[in-house]
Amino acid sequence: MDLSPVAEDYLKAIYYLETENGRPVRTSDISEALDVTSPTVTSMLDTLDERELANYTPYQGVELTDRGREVVLQLVRNHRLLETFLMEYLDYSWSAVHDEADRLEHHVSDEFTRRLAAFLGEPATDPHGDPIPDADLRMPDESPYTPLTEFEPDDRVTVEQVPHRDPDVREYLSRHRIGPGTRLVVEEVSPIDLVTVVPSSTGASVALPTHVARRIGARAVTK
Amino acid sequence: MDLSPVAEDYLKAIYYLETENGRPVRTSDISEALDVTSPTVTSMLDTLDERELANYTPYQGVELTDRGREVVLQLVRNHRLLETFLMEYLDYSWSAVHDEADRLEHHVSDEFTRRLAAFLGEPATDPHGDPIPDADLRMPDESPYTPLTEFEPDDRVTVEQVPHRDPDVREYLSRHRIGPGTRLVVEEVSPIDLVTVVPSSTGASVALPTHVARRIGARAVTK
DNA sequence: TGAAATAATTAGCCTAGTCTAACTCTTCGG
DNA sequence: CCGAAGAGTTAGACTAGGCTAATTATTTCA
Known part of the structure; x- marks a missing residue:
């Protein structure tokens, strides 16, 4: 594996665009979401396809493979546990945690996240009310809100x-x-x-x- | 400022080599410490000199400027506070904390470190007994050991x-x-x-x- | 003190990730 | 159902941070 934070951000973008827009993810969706030009997106999509993290068909769009989705779920888990820690123990406001967690999520080890989850009491949702994937990267049931x-x-x-x-x-x-x-x-x-x-x-x-x-x-x- | 983790690692290496070896830091010292070839070091020294983080004289060696030293002290502060947190709250062993802190020190914000220090009770030394620079990056007096x-x-x-x-x-x-x-x-x-x-x-x-x-x-x- | 050994730099190439300019698909409206 | 308009891709260039090979400084020691 061993993915750069940049590649991880593309996978995250595809993940969120897939679920939010409900339609195949297009180059321009990603280019807008990450604020990069479309040729840049095209070349990264080639890379992700080659690494079997996404299935990319030129001119047709892209979707995550299971492996790609796994990478994203680990990032989401890292992110939401970090946010929980930042709010509950370091007194960050709910509107301030996101940026810090967005950087750190790429750099904490799985070991760190496991231990942090234990320290926090294995929470099932973060302070924004979003569900936290468990250690096996299963997303808890949809939120009851x-x-x-x-x-x-x-x-x-x-x-x-x-x-x-x-x-x-x-x-x-x-x-x-x-x-x-x-x-x-x-x-x-x-x-x-x-x-x-x-x-x-x-x-x-x-x-x-x-x-x-x-x-x-x-x-x-x-x- | 806005320095890459790689550039930060070079500054750290120069800092430690300056104090440990007591002599002007040579290209080969850094190349050995960071496990990169010497041409790579030369080119990074050009960059650091240009950015006024180090004074570099070709063939003669390199030393940190005050600005360079400040960058390093912030990293040392980040590192030692992170280690303290990892050992005291996440049950890492003293021999395991270093690698995790070495990665994270480059990615936490100053805000994070300030809040973490407050959470930990503004400790003056880390769990290895090393002194932690305070918020103004002053290193506490030499350890009494x-x-x-x-x-x-x-x-x-x-x-x-x-x-x-x-x-x-x-x-x-x-x-x-x-x-x-x-x-x-x-x-x-x-x-x-x-x-x-x-x-x-x-x-x-x-x-x-x-x-x-x-x-x-x-x-x-x-x- | 001068030549050999050693250290450092320059030259030139590579990859990842970015850009702009130019070209090629797709799609949609008349 | 065909030709713009618009989306997407290819081509080519740039930067940071690496490398190897070749060249140049410095140091050492006979």
Whole structure:
């Protein structure tokens, strides 16, 4: 194996694009996600295909092989355990952990991750509410949280899961005091791609585009 | 700044060679320490000189600038705090921490290190007994331990500081159960570059070449 | 002190990962 | 169903960090 952090980032990008977009991953998707030009992507896809980490058909798209998916799941495990440690023991804020974990995930050994998991008590989810793959890289069952888009006006909920990989989304939510544990009331779920909510801590109405609200997981407060 | 891990490793090597060998650091010293060929060293020395991290005079040798030394002290701080964390919280053995810390030291942010130091209680030394530079990169006073070579036969001592950067030395000491906290009796300090000691845990005599014994720091047990 | 031995540098090549410019598929609209 | 438009690939160049082979400094010692 012995993969460069750069190659690992391409595999991660393919992994997330596969699940998020639901369609074959195209060169331009990756080039946009990683902010590199498309010829650069093409040449890396050749490499990943050769190493049997991805199946790449020129002009047609790319998908991960089982081996490629394994590499990504180990990275996801590293990342989410690191985030848990950073928040619980080093007092990082939920919006600050991502960048640190994104760098370190490539450099910790499997041994480190095993020991860190034991130290943290083998957690099944990270502080953003995302599931942590176990030592055999099995992803726990889908999170039991409900997307914010599924609630009705006046529902009172607790936020359990927040999207945080996009720095702009992260900054916006953080600025409006929406994070794991936030209590809020759903104000409106509009068909024009907008959800408005009122965090109880601020009382100020916050507008969320549907693509963001859909990725906020919450639990109804049975008041 | 924004230095590659590779460039950082060259700076570290120069730092240690400066203090250990006491003479101007030569190309071949570095090439041996890092296991690269000498032309490779020459070209990196050009780069470091250009970046004002080292003063390099062709054919004459190289020494760190203040900026170069600062970079190294930050790495040393990262390294020793990481080792402390790995041993105290993740149950790594003293002989196993080095490699993990050596990789991670290049990738943790200053913010991470600040927070880790706070979490660990701002320790002044690491578990090998080596001093940890403070947040302003000042190295604490020299360690108060006495080199094993300064003791006399029959002296009873506790080991406080062990050399651990060389894997062979590390393996040897570890195999003979000599580590931080080990109690032992000095058997002989021979003029032919040999010190023999008897750890009380095993009772078996262990021979140490002077260059190793000189770097083992110990404290007399006032029995 | 001068030649041999040793150390260091220069020259030139390689790979990974990046870019721009130019060319070639695919796809979609008329 | 064919020709732009747009997406993707190929060609060729660049940088960092390696290497080997050849050349040049320095040092040592007879």
